[in-house]
Amino acid sequence: MDLQIAGKTALVTGASKGIGLAIAEGLVAEGARVVMAARDQSDLAAAAERLRGGPGEAVAIASDVADPSRIRRLVDDARQRLGPIDILVANAGGPPAGPPSRLDDADWARAVELTLMSAVRLARAVLPDMRERGWGRIVNVTSLSVKQPIGDLTLSNAMRSAVTAFARTLAGEVAAAGVTVNNVAPGYTSTERLEQLFADDYAKARLMASIPVKRFAQPFEIAAAALYLCSEQAAYVTGQTLVVDGGMVASTY
Numbered sequence: 001m002d003l004q005i006a007g008k009t010a011l012v013t014g015a016s017k018g019i020g021l022a023i024a025e026g027l028v029a030e031g032a033r034v035v036m037a038a039r040d041q042s043d044l045a046a047a048a049e050r051l052r053g054g055p056g057e058a059v060a061i062a063s064d065v066a067d068p069s070r071i072r073r074l075v076d077d078a079r080q081r082l083g084p085i086d087i088l089v090a091n092a093g094g095p096p097a098g099p100p101s102r103l104d105d106a107d108w109a110r111a112v113e114l115t116l117m118s119a120v121r122l123a124r125a126v127l128p129d130m131r132e133r134g135w136g137r138i139v140n141v142t143s144l145s146v147k148q149p150i151g152d153l154t155l156s157n158a159m160r161s162a163v164t165a166f167a168r169t170l171a172g173e174v175a176a177a178g179v180t181v182n183n184v185a186p187g188y189t190s191t192e193r194l195e196q197l198f199a200d201d202y203a204k205a206r207l208m209a210s211i212p213v214k215r216f217a218q219p220f221e222i223a224a225a226a227l228y229l230c231s232e233q234a235a236y237v238t239g240q241t242l243v244v245d246g247g248m249v250a251s252t253y
């Protein structure tokens with residue numbers, strides 16, 4: 001299916017690895033012109049290089065979405081390089097794990113900046129152009145934890161739910177301007193983050209056995225859902241969370 005986004009400009013953060021990279025790759029394959037952002041310049045440059053030669057374009061701009069001044073600069077630089085942003089995919093690494101009793105105010109403050117405020121600030125920075133042009137797609141990468149909190153991922157559990165509520169509220173504000181705001185909530189996906197969280201093979205095997213499809217997702221499977229939400233065809237879908245979890249969350253809604 002042609003997603004009808006060829007020539008659109010996109011900004012994907014957390015784009016040098018894992019799910020963000022797969023989304024950037026999918027957008028370039030659809031002919032979009034994509035600014036890829038992450039902190040490590042050399043990883044990012046290598047990732048963008050891999051995507052060059054696709055039907056679209058890939059440009060690398062190093063940035064840290066936990067830093068408000070760098071977000072502003074990122075969006076300004078992206079605009080200067082490719083023009084106004086049509087599609088924003090707000091993604092980054094997750095906050096560190098830890099049970100509620102071990103987290104202090106500084107841990108919470110860092111998670112707010114990294115996970116919640118990055119999504120808020122990125123959206124705020126791209127929205128004026130989207131509104132003016134009457135078309136926009138904002139997709140936040142969250143987690144299945146918005147449906148079912150995960151073990152001791154306290155910060156992630158809380159911040160993803162905050163992003164979800166923010167997205168739902170923003171969706172209502174900008175819908176009439178042709179801008180949709182949605183979330184993709186990945187289940188367990190084979191990326192570096194998963195390796196860091198589950199280094200022990202036994203724990204990994206037990207986790208996999210608990211997933212109805214009996215395997216972890218591949219990043220391109222999460223990307224496929226994000227790409228749909230970026231498409232022209234998804235113009236009537238807004239304020240939603242698309243969970244891609246191999247059937248892990250056992251709830252009706």
Ligand SMILES: NC(=O)c1ccc[n+]([C@@H]2O[C@H](COP(=O)([O-])OP(=O)(O)OC[C@H]3O[C@@H](n4cnc5c(N)ncnc54)[C@H](OP(=O)(O)O)[C@@H]3O)[C@@H](O)[C@H]2O)c1
Pocket residue numbers: 013014015016017018019020037038039040041043063064065066091092093094095114141142143144156185186187188189190191192193194
């Ligand atoms: N993998 C899973 O099973 C899973 C499940 C549910 C939810 N998620 C969530 O989905 C998101 C992506 O996960 P992933 O598994 O693809 O992670 P990943 O493989 O660790 O990749 C994270 C990407 O984000 C970049 N990044 C990290 N911190 C950043 C920052 N402050 N500013 C800009 N870029 C930053 C990283 O590059 P640099 O380090 O160079 O910045 C990298 O490109 C995370 O929020 C994760 O919590 C993942």
